Amino acid sequence: MTTNDAVRTCASHIGRTTAVTIGPSFGWLHHADGDRGVVMCASIGYEGLCAHQSWRTLADALAAAGLPTLRFDYPGEGDSLGDGDDPALVDSWRGSIRAAVAWMRETIGVREVALVGLRLGASLAAEVGGVERLVEIAPVVKGRSYLRELGAMSYMLATTANAPTSPKGEDIELEGFALSRATCEAIRAIDLTCLPAAPAPRILAMRDPAARSIADHLSRLEALGAEVETREFADYAALTPGPLPAPPPLADFDAIVAFLGADARRAPIMAPAAGEFATDRFVETALRFGADGRLAGVLCAPRAAPSATVLMLDTGANHHIGCGRSAVIHARALAETGVASLRMDSLGIGDSARVEGGPRSALYREERAEDVVAALDCLEARGLPRVTVFGVCSGATLALYAALRDARVERLMLANAQVFGRVDETMIDELLTTDFGATSTYVSKAMSARAWARVASGEVSLGKLASIFAALARRKASGLLGAARLGPGRGKALEARRNFAALARRGVRILLVHGDRDVGREALDLCFGPGGRFLRRLDGVSLDIVSGADHALASPLSRDAMLERISAFAREAETSGAAAPRRRSQTRSGALALAARSALATLMRLR
Numbered sequence: 001m002t003t004n005d006a007v008r009t010c011a012s013h014i015g016r017t018t019a020v021t022i023g024p025s026f027g028w029l030h031h032a033d034g035d036r037g038v039v040m041c042a043s044i045g046y047e048g049l050c051a052h053q054s055w056r057t058l059a060d061a062l063a064a065a066g067l068p069t070l071r072f073d074y075p076g077e078g079d080s081l082g083d084g085d086d087p088a089l090v091d092s093w094r095g096s097i098r099a100a101v102a103w104m105r106e107t108i109g110v111r112e113v114a115l116v117g118l119r120l121g122a123s124l125a126a127e128v129g130g131v132e133r134l135v136e137i138a139p140v141v142k143g144r145s146y147l148r149e150l151g152a153m154s155y156m157l158a159t160t161a162n163a164p165t166s167p168k169g170e171d172i173e174l175e176g177f178a179l180s181r182a183t184c185e186a187i188r189a190i191d192l193t194c195l196p197a198a199p200a201p202r203i204l205a206m207r208d209p210a211a212r213s214i215a216d217h218l219s220r221l222e223a224l225g226a227e228v229e230t231r232e233f234a235d236y237a238a239l240t241p242g243p244l245p246a247p248p249p250l251a252d253f254d255a256i257v258a259f260l261g262a263d264a265r266r267a268p269i270m271a272p273a274a275g276e277f278a279t280d281r282f283v284e285t286a287l288r289f290g291a292d293g294r295l296a297g298v299l300c301a302p303r304a305a306p307s308a309t310v311l312m313l314d315t316g317a318n319h320h321i322g323c324g325r326s327a328v329i330h331a332r333a334l335a336e337t338g339v340a341s342l343r344m345d346s347l348g349i350g351d352s353a354r355v356e357g358g359p360r361s362a363l364y365r366e367e368r369a370e371d372v373v374a375a376l377d378c379l380e381a382r383g384l385p386r387v388t389v390f391g392v393c394s395g396a397t398l399a400l401y402a403a404l405r406d407a408r409v410e411r412l413m414l415a416n417a418q419v420f421g422r423v424d425e426t427m428i429d430e431l432l433t434t435d436f437g438a439t440s441t442y443v444s445k446a447m448s449a450r451a452w453a454r455v456a457s458g459e460v461s462l463g464k465l466a467s468i469f470a471a472l473a474r475r476k477a478s479g480l481l482g483a484a485r486l487g488p489g490r491g492k493a494l495e496a497r498r499n500f501a502a503l504a505r506r507g508v509r510i511l512l513v514h515g516d517r518d519v520g521r522e523a524l525d526l527c528f529g530p531g532g533r534f535l536r537r538l539d540g541v542s543l544d545i546v547s548g549a550d551h552a553l554a555s556p557l558s559r560d561a562m563l564e565r566i567s568a569f570a571r572e573a574e575t576s577g578a579a580a581p582r583r584r585s586q587t588r589s590g591a592l593a594l595a596a597r598s599a600l601a602t603l604m605r606l607r
Contacts, residue, residue, distance in 0.1 A: 016063075017351075019286030020070075021275030022103050024081040025096045026286075027072030028351065029108070030063035035267035036132070037110035038062050038260060039100045040071040041121035044093075045177030048077065050241040051118060052319050052350065053359060057248040058116070058256065065261045068108055068269050072100055078321050079284070079298055079328060081277060084178050090124075090186035097128045109270045114260050115200070118239065120146065123190050129199025135256050138208035138236055141217045143190030150174055153241075175241075176324015176554025192217045198224035204259045206233040206252065231255055245317055245359055282335035287342070290374035296320075296351035297344030297375065299382075300331040306340035308386040308570045311375055313395035315552055317359035319350025322392075324554030330563050339570050340384050346371045346398065363394045364423050364431060372402035376409070386573035390566060392416055392553055393520075394431075403503055412503070412510045413569050415562065416551055418520040420496035420527050496527040497534055504538040511542050511569050513562070515549030 016031035042048045042055055055071060062069040074093040075082035086092060101113050114133035117125035122139035140146040154174045172179045179187070193216045203226050205218060221228050235249035277284040284300045297320060312327050314320060320343040321328050331341040345352040348362035352371075355361055362368050372389065379387055388411040391399035396417035403409035419431065503510060512535070514520045524543075528534040535541045544565065549558040 018272055019274055020072075020103075020272050021277060022072065022099050023096065024075045024092075025072045025100065026079040026081075026275075026277070027070050027100070028059070029272060030059045030069040030071070031269075031271070032063040032066050032068045033266050033268055034066040034068055034264050035111040036067055036114060036260070036264040037104040037108055037112070037269075038067050038069040038114045038116060039097065039104060039131075040069065041097055041115055041117035041125040042071065042073070042077075043119035043121050044074065044077060045179070046175040046241055046323075047119055048121075049175075049177070049318055049321070049323065050245065051239045053245040053317070054239055054248040055118070056351065057250075058253050061253055061257050062116075062260065065257050066264060066266060067114075067257075067260060068104070068110060070100055070104060072096070078325070079286075081279070084180055084183065087180070087182035088186075089180070089183045093124055094128050097124055098130075101128075101131060107270065107272055111267070112264075116256065116260070120187070120190075123192060126192055126195060126199045127190070129197065131200050133202045133204075133260060134200035135204045135206065135259060137206045137233060137239070137256075138211060139192060139205065139214065139217065140190065141192045141214050143187040145212075146190075147172065147179075147184055147188055150179070173555070176326060176550075176552065176556075176559070178556070193220050195220055195224065198226040201226060203228045204256065205230045206236075206256070207231070208233060208236045210236070229259070247358065282332055284331075287378065289378040290371065292353075294347060294353035295344060295371055295374055297342050298331070299340070299342050300335050301340045302335040302338050304338060306384060307338045308340070308388065308573045309379055309384040310334060310339060310341040310566060310570050311372070311379065311387055311389045312341055312343040313372065313389070313391040313398050314344070314346055314349050314362075315392040315395050316363065317349060318552070320345050322554070323552040324556075324559065326552075326554055326559050326562070329559055330566060333563055334567060334570070337567055337571070339567065342375060342379060344371070344375050360428075360432065364397055364419060364428050366401050366422060368398055369401040369405045372398060373406050376402075376406060380408070386570075387411070388413055388566075388570045388573065390415070393418065393551065400499065403508060404499060407506065410508055411569070411573060412508060413513070413566060414510065415513045415553060416515060416518045416520045416549075417512060418518075418523040420523070421492055421499055422495070493527040500528075500535060500538060500541065504540055507540065509540045509572070511544065511565070513544045513546060513565055515551065515553075515558070516545050516547045518549070518551055521545075 018029045018031065020027050020029050040055065040059060043051060048055075059069045059071045073080040074096050076084050076086060076089055076092070080096075082089070082092065097115070101115070104110050104113050112132040114135070115125040115128070115131050116135040116137070117123070117139065118137045120140050122136035123141075123143070125134060126136060126139065150172050154172050157175065171181060172184060198221060203221055205214065205221075205228060207214060207230060209232050218228055218230060233249070233252050235252050238246040238249040274286070276286070280303070282300050282302055284298055287297050287299050289295050289297070310331075312320070312322075312331065315322055322330075322343070327343045331343055334341050346362045346368045347353055348355040348357070349359050376387065387408070389399040389402060389409055390413040391397070392415040396414035397419040399409075399412055399414060400417070400420065403412050423431070500510070512524070512532070514524065524532045532543050535543060546558065546561045549555075549561060553559060553562050
């Protein structure tokens with residue numbers, strides 16, 4: 001079976017998987033009857049988040065080929081326990097790989113174990129070794145070079161987002177994922193050209209065609225007695241960070257499956273018990289729910305009976321941990337205050353069943369409100385009280401769709417929402433390419449010397465840059481001529497006002513939160529008038545502005561500010577049903593003023 005066959009097989013149902021815990025690590029075992037098990041060592045942080053969808057596709061393909069496969073999160077990553085402040089974090093990552101290998105041998109009962117690693121995960125796998133086969137995908141040969149790469153990417157993203165950068169020698173933060181100074185020092189010491197022993201007798205090295213040569217590393221492996229096969233990972237760009245996951249690199253995955261499946265035999269394996277985390281502060285359990293268990297999520301419950309519950313929806317195509325691991329951090333902090341939460345994946349995203357079209361087919365789609373309804377059914381069956389539905393960006397739109405559909409939704413918290421009604425395919429295309437920051441931010445980015453250098457090098461086509469400018473021009477035209485298309489009483493604005501008025505009449509309590517530079521503020525002004533004045537006249541509707549917040553609410557500043565608001569809003573549900581006090585919006589400028597300010601900022605940057 002090819003990887004493409006495995007994708008089709010799993011597109012309509014969830015393959016056999018079991019959520020497991022191995023020490024502090026959370027993982028999913030993809031079942032298969034085979035005597036060679038595979039442990040997948042993901043990349044870290046933002047790289048790991050962006051590659052999650054493809055990583056899961058590879059796990060499904062390996063299992064379909066008869067290889068029981070474990071994909072797991074390192075301590076301080078994903079759904080695992082721990083955080084980035086541990087000074088021995090990198091050693092903990094290595095220890096988790098050793099524990100996973102031992103678990104596959106002892107608990108699952110496989111005869112052989114193979115490791116598959118991506119980027120830094122490949123480096124850690126090579127250092128740990130002790131297995132029969134190893135696949136390295138674009139391995140980090142020298143940690144020093146890797147840190148320079150992450151630092152440059154961090155600087156670029158922070159600059160285009162107008163966010164502060166980290167001082168030289170301090171933590172590296174990339175889209176909310178931070179590496180402490182101690183962790184950076186431990187990564188800097190990694191050097192695969194100095195391995196003391198071969199990690200496995202047979203090794204497949206998949207090279208990133210755009211990266212520097214890894215010849216010194218390969219020579220070292222051969223000198224240590226390993227049989228090394230090298231291939232170019234032709235579609236490596238599909239695993240690299242981007243606003244929306246690219247289709248999985250199926251042809252490259254076929255080569256990995258063939259290498260790891262060669263000479264493997266069918267054999268019965270032992271089925272592990274489902275795992276959970278039980279700490280003195282919370283209990284976390286992975287759930288399958290909805291029709292045929294097609295939906296996945298993690299329930300985080302306080303030790304005592306919860307006073308309220310928060311349902312956390314996906315942000316864009318990011319799976320349920322959230323960018324910067326924000327959903328995990330929020331869930332565990334909420335549990336300490338007595339609030340339960342379910343962080344879930346919609347169909348087509350994360351660990352829920354795949355659908356045709358991948359994650360893109362799940363974003364801004366009214367039909368995905370069915371997933372939220374299924375989650376509400378799940379929470380209701382468990383007797384969890386007073387549910388607040390919380391979403392960021394596309395998740396906020398999905399929360400709105402669900403509230404309009406299901407009368408059980410009584411509380412909505414919408415963060416950086418930019419869509420307040422139905423959208424067509426053209427609008428979805430624009431939302432997924434340019435609508436993540438304020439217009440002035442995108443103009444600045446498009447006009448930067450770096451952007452033009454990428455055009456000159458062929459990395460970005462002139463046509464793509466032109467399409468960005470066209471989309472920005474359309475957005476700015478909408479801001480200046482909003483009365484014609486989106487103004488009060490017309491088109492999308494009329495629909496948005498009707499939606500919120502209907503929810504207010506039903507008694508739904510709504511809190512809208514925006515970053516002070518987020519594009520959602522433009523949409524808010526266009527649909528509801530300057531400062532969202534229409535919304536401020538509705539009972540139970542409040543608006544709040546968070547100064548300096550990023551769009552995905554991934555930065556520490558954004559996470560802390562949102563945690564304060566989520567906790568306060570959810571705990572309001574504990575009151576006896578009296579109307580909660582309304583908070584007036586801090587928004588001050590309408591669409592025209594915001595457009596003028598953005599234009600002025602752009603001119604200042606171009607001087």
